[in-house]
Amino acid sequence: MERYVVEKRIGVGSYGSAYLVHFRKDRNVKCVLKKIRLDNVGPKERAAAHQEVKLLSQLSHPFVLGYIDSFQYKNFLCIVTEFCEAGDLYNKLKSCKTYLKEEQVVEWFVQLLSAIQYLHERKVLHRDLKTQNVFLTKEGNIKLGDFGIARVLNAPVEMAMTVIGTPYYMSPEIMESKPYDFKSDLWAFGCVLYELTSLKHAFDAQDMNGLVMKILRGKYGSPPAHFSPELRQVVSRLLSKEPEQRPSCEQLNELAWVKSIMQQFS
Ligand code: ADP
Ligand code: MG
Numbered sequence: 382m383e384r385y386v387v388e389k390r391i392g393v394g395s396y397g398s399a400y401l402v403h404f405r406k407d408r409n410v411k412c413v414l415k416k417i418r419l420d421n422v423g424p425k426e427r428a429a430a431h432q433e434v435k436l437l438s439q440l441s442h443p444f445v446l447g448y449i450d451s452f453q454y455k456n457f458l459c460i461v462t463e464f465c466e467a468g469d470l471y472n473k474l475k476s477c478k479t480y481l482k483e484e485q486v487v488e489w490f491v492q493l494l495s496a497i498q499y500l501h502e503r504k505v506l507h508r509d510l511k512t513q514n515v516f517l518t519k520e521g522n523i524k525l526g527d528f529g530i531a532r533v534l535n536a537p538v539e540m541a542m543t544v545i546g547t548p549y550y551m552s553p554e555i556m557e558s559k560p561y562d563f564k565s566d567l568w569a570f571g572c573v574l575y576e577l578t579s580l581k582h583a584f585d586a587q588d589m590n591g592l593v594m595k596i597l598r599g600k601y602g603s604p605p606a607h608f609s610p611e612l613r614q615v616v617s618r619l620l621s622k623e624p625e626q627r628p629s630c631e632q633l634n635e636l637a638w639v640k641s642i643m644q645q646f647s
Pocket of ligand 2: 513514527
């Protein structure tokens with residue numbers, strides 16, 4: 382903790398708080414420090430949390446938020462990551478006055494796809510994919526953050542609405558209390574992609590019951606017509622109610638449309 386100087390608190394959640402900090406030795410290096418409360422956590426979960434952080438520390442990918450450091454401070458598990466000065470996708474989309482261009486959406490789509498594929502190949506599930514956890518660098522590239530730790534410090538679904546916020550990205554199978562699977566990440570990916578096109582949630586409601594109903598019915602408005610049929614079809618396949626019908630990252634990469642975009646960016 383002595384290595385860092387806190388500049389300000391940037392987030393509060395059920396887990397604890399997030400701070401913008403800089404290195405005491407170099408005030409130009411800004412990072413994000415997350416303090417995760419461990420006092421209500423048993424020894425088993427505590428060990429699992431440390432194990433998970435060790436795993437995260439070994440990941441490295443251009444579109445995955447970089448890990449810097451972790452340590453225990455009092456009753457908190459602290460995780461230090463890169464700071465993305467351009468903020469998150471949630472705020473970016475909120476500030477949009479017109480729809481994004483197809484080219485911008487597909488660029489972020491392939492960056493997210495490659496980040497999620499990287500995690501899934503290593504048997505890491507994100508578990509909390511949402512626009513608030515997708516960060517942007519000043520170059521306009523994506524950095525996917527805030528994953529993994531949810532596996533070991535699982536908050537119950539009932540807490541989700543009050544503490545964490547409305548669970549807009551929760552898949553139909555999770556609503557039915559089935560186990561979280563990599564296909565549940567792909568559902569959330571579909572929700573994020575939907576927002577990139579439509580600038581609103583695929584499923585929205587005033588309360589939890591309304592949201593559950595909408596997600597289980599599986600109906601949502603189609604994305605604006607100026608987006609290509611290929612892009613709109615990927616959205617609809619990712620938002621398939623049946624997990625088996627959602628494409629995996631590998632299958633998405635096999636699509637001729639995705640292959641041609643990848644070539645463009647390589
Ligand atoms: P949540 O993900 O539930 O919104 P967090 O505590 O993870 O809450 O984040 C709080 C705020 O800090 C969010 O607005 C988020 O965009 C921002 N934030 C978190 N991590 C980073 C980061 N690495 N770079 C830039 N902003 C970040
Ligand atoms: Mg977050």
